Amino acid sequence: MGGGLAGFTAYATLRHGGLAAAEIAVFGTDPDPAAEWRRRAEAIRQRRMRSESDGHVAATSFPGLAVRSAIRRRDLMPLVESLFDRYHPTVHDFLEHVAEVRERSGWEDSFRHRRIGAIRAVDGGFELDEVGVFAHVLLAPGHPGLAFPEGLEGDERVVHAYEPHDYAVEVEVVGAGMAAATEWLNALAAGAAVVSVRRREPERRPLNLPRELFTRRGLRGFHATSKEQRLGLLRSWSTPSYPSGREWDEPLERARGESRFRILPELNGGEQIICATGFKRGFRNDSLLSALVDTHALETADGWITLAPDSTIPALTDETRTLAIAGVPGQWAFPAADTLAGHKYVARRFLRRILTCRTR
């Protein structure tokens, strides 16, 4: 369930794993799996991905986007950059790759234009609205909506970074993560004066989490934590961050020298306020997940549904059926669940469960 990038990545993985298109049903509202992501990327004028060569939607890590780019352009530079973790594909290359995978995967054959309103565990699997019963279900509901700081939603001066917008002469950007940093540079390039409104200093790191948390090396310890410890870790990792590098720092330094970039802890009455504050958090903001939790009295922790390390819901998963969660609601299993790496993590484990299911 879910026709976005998480669902699409899972679909490509299942197809690679030998499932026929007819064995898979994808429920979504837009047949283009990158549609929502593209809208957001266009809104913040994103040109390069934060992810690296293996930040793609194909089932196997190899060939990554660096290899594909090197072959297409007959240029070894992407490979060299990849060796030094300096390769970040362009948004254009990424979207082109999504289109390629979409075309060859049979996605259209499995896609059903429908929003699922409710899911319920029944004998033999899970009932999705009145559509039918499925033994193995992957929930990839996406982000539950844009987050605005308290009191700002509805303010005429306010626009969210992920909504289409231009820049006023003076812009206040709320937030300090990747989207905010992108907006600082966008607004400065558009000639605006920028106020960065933030209460926490951003961390500077290449990916949105330390690298070892993308592999078993870091995950083993994470999965071994108690509920309280894991909550603490997830909260600590929500600190905003963006990559280090001259391409980020030099425009800001230059603008600072021209008195066009300031940092303030509070809003300062600017004519435009851009909220680069990401998305609403917690399963309660998603009606389907919220109802699922209530119906089956699922175990939760603060805003997270507690999941097994393979991102399945333990109470509703056994040898005969699987209910797994991908995307941002899957952070309990994989802290970077809202990244392409997170989508793959869940997809591969979902495939493994299906292939080993006795009743498949």
Added chain:
Amino acid sequence: MSYTLRGRLETRLAASFVPLAAACVVALVLESWWPVELAAIMIGTGLALDGTIYHWLFSYQPGWLALPLALLELGVLMAIVSAFGIPAPLDFALLFFAGSWLLGQILVHAGFPVARLSYGEDGGELGNAGPAAAAAAVAVFAAAGGVAWATQPPTVHLSAGIHQGPLLIDHSQKLIGDRGAVVRGGIVITSDDVTVRNIAFTGGEIGIEIDGAENVKIEHVRISGTSLDAIQARRASVTIRDCLIHSPVGEYTQGIDISFAFDLPPSFIEGCTILGGREGIVTHFANVHIQDNHVSGTTLRALGLTEMSMVMVEGNDVQNALGVGIYCGDYSECMIEDNVVGGTRPDMASGDRTRLGYAIVAHSGAKAEIADNELSRNASAAKAFLGARITAE
């Protein structure tokens, strides 16, 4: 990639399987065990570094780091190979390491991620295939080691005391003498892959006779009182190290004679001391390296390299020869470097003008290249006769 410890070890072993198997094949073709030893050291070095250093030092390992780590491993590998005297040719060792490394990189970046979708997320672990690959690598190594062990020549100990010769060795073995082991009347070796070590020989016509055998090692032997040759090799490939030869003064006595083996692997004579005799070291139609030996008191010449031999003469100390110190004759080609030749006396009684106390003589179309030799107290230095040529670098 952020490897787990298990991931590092499984990846290393799985990537090592093909090089190890290739080393076994090369070992079978060459009938020599050093390729397997080389592979084992390479893999063992990698595993040791994985477990003791890499895992703790690198929580994340970027792609570029593979190259400096490979150079570190290559350095350790070559140091161990050198320390243990494993006879792996340098070019082969470098090529083998580079090929293995390249294959490993291809597997890590492409092969394993394709074969196992979650390879990266699993920190290099290979699931059920990991232990299987490790077991396969261990099995190949164990099999190779077992074969090596089983085919090793047996070791025979010669007890202390006098053993009456001539002894005949006609199958592979290591004949190791206990302290005080003496053979009177010599020994004859007719089999390949024979080692003779720590034995004293006395009397007889020939002390050690090697006939039609390859890969023969003569180490730490003392020979005295022979009436013809202390060591004589015919149609043989032999390595003679650290021997002591007292040759009695006689009409035809020679210290070491290696002859008629030009088409066989080269022979080596290293670290021997030869005192007296008609000639110290003699070659006929053979390819021989003569290095770091002491030869003195000979009555014909100290080193006689003749009959189209190809000889490298390096670092030897030749003293008090009568007539000629180093002789390169009969279309032989000799490289004579870094030797000390001193006290060569003229043999006036012979009436031979080529024996007027020359440190080095080239004779009868031979070519001698000489460099950095120390020639002192000789009646004459170096001279070529009868179409021979001496060139100095």
